[in-house]
Amino acid sequence: MLRKEVSVISYSIDVRKKVKEYFDEKQKKAIEEAQERRNEVYLRVPAVAEIDDALAKTGLKVYAEALKKGNPVPLEERIEALHEENRELQSARADILKEAGYSADYTKPRYECKKCNDTGYVGIDPCECLIKALRRESYLNSGLGSMLADQSFDNFDISLYPEKSRKMMEFILLQTKQYAEDFGKEDCxxxxxxxxxxxxxxxxxxxxxxxxxxxxxxYVVYDTALNIMHTFERERFSKIDVPVTTDKYFECDLLIIDDLGSEFANSFTHATLYNILNTRLCADKGTIISTNLSSIDAMRKAYDERIVSRVVGSYRSFGFVGEDIRLRTRKQNVSGNK
Known part of the structure; x- marks a missing residue:
């Protein structure tokens, strides 16, 4: 069953791992660079090192005061006195740094994100920068590459289709948008x-x-049918050990199989395709198939009945009509440049 809600954990393990490494490295770099600046200041202005040492001890003093018994001065007053001492040290530190030509925060880590200090979290909630990083890595991991930047619902131009097929394409666009909105719901x-x-x-x-x-x-994975079959063939028939990379085709929330029918057809590829489709159906995971085959009848001629029955029985089919819009766009561009 698909998720109704999405969160950080809904991204693939590989994506989360890479993003965590990225954030760990960013934070480590910021801390190391801050330490270098601190060492520089300590050499030039030893008084700052003395103040930092005193500041580090105030925490221990607070803990010690909390454990003391029999002191006539109330604990709250003693703690407040230590806080005041801390504030005075901080103020003196800032003044000394300024006199030496440094900003008050010169020795502090310079994190890229001021909200989460490059941890990825604000309290227990994921920071905006973490979500952006997860999306960016997911884009790279999806197999779609630059197509994600070039192809969206917003720039799908219905006007490029002939008038006689425009209503059908408007319907397909509307239904596809609805699919993307409803994905993950119980009855979608x-x-x-x-x-x-x-x-x-x-x-x-x-x-x-x-x-x-x-x-x-x-978690979305895109690949052509040809590449998918090559990946399974390499994993199955290679004479040397190759890393297993086919798990993603079963584990992703949405698998997009592009250009079905372009792969070399044999008993192995048919069995592999059936295994992918059937396994994903049993796991209640979404799949989009794109094919240049002109109809279901054409699919019956290309694939065995087990595969066709899975598609006919469990897939909603949309037939694209019109003229090649890439050629149409190219012709319009040529005409416009004359």
Whole structure:
């Protein structure tokens, strides 16, 4: 069953691990650089080192006062006196630094994020910078690369389609947006198939869905059918040990299989495809299939009945119509440059 809500833990383990390493390194660098500046100041202004030593001892003094018994002065007054001593030391430290040409915070770590000090968390809540980093790493990890920047719902241009097919494409766009909004809900459509000729926007809408879901915290993997089959073949038939990289096709929340039908068809690829589709259906995980096959009948001719029955029975299908919008755009650009 898919998640209804998303959080930091909803990102893949690999993504979270890389982002944690990134934050750990940022924080470590800021602290090390602060220590270098502190050492510099200690050499030039020894009085600052003496004050820092005194400040470090105030915490121990507070603890010691709390343990003392029989003192006629109330504990609150003794603690406040120590706090006042601390404030005076801080003020003196700032004055000495200023006289030496330094800012009061010169020796403090310079974190990139002032809200979380590069920890990624404000209290127990994830900081905005952590969410952005998780999204950025998820973009890189998805397999979509630069397509995520170039292809979105906002720049899917319906006007590029001929008038006779525009209403159908408007309907597909609306339904795809709804799919991206509803993904993760209990009763949503989890699997869809885009079919139709080349250059009709199937990959564009698949990418738009991927971006939306990654931004919501879902684990998305995109790959072509050809690459997926090559990955499984290499893992299965290689004469040397190769790292297992096929787990992602089963574990991700949404798998986008692009260009189905481009892979070399044999018993192994058919068995592999069936295993992927069936395993994901049993696990209640979402899948988008994009294919240049023109119809379900064409799919029946290319694949065995087990695969077709899974798609027909469990996928909502959308047939893309019109002219190749990439060629249409290219022609318009050429005409506009004349």
């Amino acid at each position: 459509d989890k699997n869809i198939m885009f079919y139709g000729g080349t250059g009709l926007g199937k990959t564009h809408l698949s990418t738009a869905v991927a971006k939306k879901l990654i931004d919501r915290g879902f």
